[in-house]
Amino acid sequence: MKRTILFVLILLAVLFVACAPAPTPAPTAAPPTKAPEPTKPAAPAPTATTPRPTPPPGRITVEFWFGLGKPLGDVLEAVVMDFNKSQTKYYVDPIFKGAYVDTMNAAIAAYRAGKAPHIVQMFEVGTATMMAAKGAIKPVYQLAKETGVNLDSKIYIPAVRGYYSEGENMISMPWNSSTPMMYYNKDAFKKAGLDPEKPPKTWTEVRAAAKKLVDTKATACGLTFEWPTWTQLENFSALHNVPLATKTNGMTGMDAELKFNSDLHIRHLQTLMDMTKEGSFKYGGRDGAATVLFPSGECGIIHASSAARARIKNESKFEWGVTFLPYYDDVKGAPINSIIGGASLWVMNSPGRTADEYKAVAEFFAYISKPEVDARWHQETGYVPITHGGNDKTKADGFYAKNPGADLPYQQLTRTQPTENSMGLRLGNMPQIRIIVYEEWEKAFQGQQTAKQAMDNAVKRGNEVLREFEKTYK
Amino acid sequence: MQRRVVFNNRILPYFLLLPQLIITTIFFFWPASQAIYQSVLRQDPFGLRTTFVYLDNFRDVLSDPLYIESFQVTIVFSISVTLFVMTLALLFAVMADRQIRGAQTYKTLLLWPYALAPAIAAVLWVFIFHPSIGIIGKSLNAGGLHWDYKLDGGQALLLIVVASSWKQIAHNFLFFLAGLQSVPIAVVEAAMIDGASAWKLFRTILFPLISPTTFYLLTINLVFAFFDTFGVIHALTGGGPGRSTTTLMYKVYMDGYVNLNLGISAAQSVILMLIVSALVWIQFRYVEGKVHYS
Incomplete structure (x- = not known):
């Protein structure tokens, strides 16, 4: 019996040694699609530790499916919750759906079942598929026109805007972009x-x-x-x-x-x-x-x-x-x-969608394009600022002085006017x-x-x- | 001499079968019929545009050299896994079946891997065999053997064969052990009294008597290698490097889930379904005739 126990102990020790020196995230177990790169130990979002709050009654609620894991997803939820706090009429409900490819498949399945989310975050290489899905999506420029909310495409930096636009018309909403x-x-x-x-x-x-x-x-x-x-x-x-x-x-x-x-x-x-x-x-x-x-x-x-x-x-x-x-x-x-990588936000159509719901989506888009919101997103995640305003605000905050080199991605993206070879790809x-x-x-x-x-x-x-x-x- | 039991109640048998039939219908017949339907369509992921294309998808799949390549990978993979699993499991079972101290402990330890989800098992294997952070992978490289399964197709295939087999050995071991223990002790003792060597005992008495188990495991292992190894491949190699570990099953996933080409993916599922049905049929038709049921 002694020998058996010894054997078990040795086995456990071997197992322990085998597992111990590995770094935290399994490096090759990465999902097949672009997984969010873990970045800054984002200031723990207040909403992250508590269970997902339920939408308050009486508010027009829209669903936002996203594909960013922790800690980036926490920052995203914190931004959404701040939007909700700033609102009395609208409410955005953020729901994590797994890696980008899983989020995409979930949104597609939901659309086919007539239950599409209002907003879905989609990786940049899914852009062509989404743009081709006319009828399933509502282009952002059209959303702006219909709801009367001002979503001026000129405030976004060209390398970001161009990737998600058809001509001058913005089709999806830029959000997390990296280079x-x-x-x-x-x-x-x-x-x-x-x-x-x-x-x-x-x-x-x-x-x-x-x-x-x-x-x-x-x-x-x-x-x-x-x-x-x-x-x-x-x-x-x-x-x-x-x-x-x-x-x-x-x-x-x-x-x-x-x-x-x-x-x-x-x-x-x-x-x-x-x-x-x-x-x-x-x-x-x-x-x-x-x-x-x-x-x-x-x-x-x-x-x-x-x-x-x-x-x-x-x-x-x-x-x-x-x-x-x-x-x-x-x-x-x-x-x-x-050019950029990352993801953008798409507005999806579904039977029975009301004008108010689209308005809620548009208000949310306007909110995340504000310089202070964009600057915070950039500073806490490492994604590039998507608006010129966000970049100016970050500079004014003295962030780049404290974090040398953090401004280089923006410079690299904006150092020349995009040509037809450097606008992006679709x-x-x-x-x-x-x-x-x-x-x-x-x-x-x-x-x-x-x-x-x-x-x-x-x-x-x-x-x-x-x-x-x-x-x-x- | 068979005694036939006849139910007088005509409804009761169907009623008793109902739960199983419902499950099979919901989880097999319905999705399978959907796959067959989808396999004759060309459709965008959102279902906005659908064209009926007859058997075009099947023609495209079968004339695709990459599909043939995946076919070859699958054959090599399945046969390797089956052989590897059954040989080792049988060896372990024969060893553990003997009267040795701590037999119970060995048995328990040998069963552990079965309790792990394939993806978790694969992650463990990453930590062991990753060329730069895995404990064995690192030592292999330090020892002068060039180990890099991310870039060497042969090594990648070897790794997923071993990792999948490791998962499956426990299950096979359990069945072999049960099989060995059900062999009547009198037969074994009689052979030993006659002076049969351990090898002769195994070859002429034990092995023939457990052949139903072996036959069952052969079928199960092939089906396992075809269908159930997705988690290991996905987490370890993702089908690469090159296409050296893209099995038919993995290709169905890639084309359907990642590439969103539903028609092509469905056509492959249907072909896969036919292949496995044929395999099981052949096994029952020909191999079973040679199996000795006591």
Whole structure:
């Protein structure tokens, strides 16, 4: 019997050891869609700890389904509750529906059952699907017209507004927007003999720095990036002012064709493949799986969302810096503005919806566009300010003085007027296209195909997805 | 010599069957019929535009080289899982069936993994085998073996085979153990008196006598590998790298839930349903004939 007990103890010990050193969030267990990057330990929202309050009787209540987990979701709920406090007539009921892809599926199922929520938060790559769903959604400009609430599209920064507009008309309401930045480990830079105050600017410099980090054993890996297609394909194309697809990256027509097998795109994948071979770059997995590699100290440089800032701040045990994404300096005109990621708010139609309910939605949209509300959202979450006013207010608050580098995402998004290659993208079934690119890149990184084959295959398969999407909506 | 029991009441049998029939109708026949209906339509996710496309979706699916690729992955995966699970579970059961000290404890410990949800099991595996934060993954790399299942398709497939099997071994172990314990002790003792070796005892007496259990488990394991491994794949590899761990089941999920292509996804479900029905039918038709029921 003694031996049995000993055996159990040993087993428990092994299990404990096996589980103990893991960091808190399971890094690869990320949902297939863009999961919210944990950011600032947002000031605990008063509403977060208490059970969801029930709508007070007599108020016109609208449902708001969202897909942001904690702690970002707490900030969102706090903002909504503040709106409710400012109101006597309307009430917005925030309901968490899981990750973005789950929220999207829930909203679709609810619409088909005639029970759609009034507002649903949808990730940026679902934009084409939502826009095509005429009848299921009410465009924001139309909402403004019908309700008489002033929702002036000019107050939003162009890189954000453009992503969610058809021409001059705003279709969905911008809300949480982020853009990728380059974070680097200053301690590791010092150790490798690099100047921590002069981060690399171009891809040549990034590659040299990454190689030096690895060669001097300052870090085990030089460079990595999260959201591989968002940081290295979608934003890469914008920064270098090359098209991702025809028809203004799909914004002016469903018959767009992918164009990301250009020489520059192939060259970039080749750079990454060469860096894999020399050990200066490590592919950290799809979606947000690679994020953990930076705060853990394994990789010295990461391309990650601006909304990852607070997570990096909380988890890193070293000095770090943030700077703009790198570019190829022999590409003329580069770099221009980057593009956003994140999500926007959509107004959904459903049988039996009243004018008052739409009015409530419009009032809520007007509220979140106020400079002070936008500034708070930006400061507490790490998402970029969506309005010029929010940015000015944050500056006036002295936030950037206290948080150096926190203003860089806004600068990167607004440093040039968006061209037709840097306005955003609107491609049908974009999540599927992203997965296709992952698959082809992973094969290339494994050495199973060349950079050109990977990009050609991705474009060919992606175009089939686009044609399928087009057929569905014909 | 069978005695037939005849019910005089004509309604009672149906009444007794009713709860099961209701459950099967709600959770199987109704969704299955919806899937068949959806599989001949092309529809946007919101159901705003619907075209009847006859069997176009099936043609698209079956002519898609990626579907054939997933098919191959599924076959390799299912056979590996089934073989792996049954061999180990049988080995454990034979070992635990012997008169050893603490047998009860071993039995209990071997059953633990079954109590875990697949997704949780997968997360545990992440913590163990993640190339940079997993305890074994890190040591493998430190030991000079290049372990990175995020980029090596073979390693990813191996990992999900092992992780899925680990989950399923407990269940198989339980059945094998019950099977072994139901073998009449007199037969075993007679063989031992005749001087049969442990291997001979197993091969000529125990194994044939537990063949109904083995047969049942074979069916269950194949169905498990086809349908029930979603959680492990989703949490560990997400179908990648490349498409090396995209099984038919995972592809149905990706096309339906993520890509929102309902018609294509439904067509795949229908094909999957046919495949598994065929598998079960073949097993009962041919394999069962060779099974020895006592």
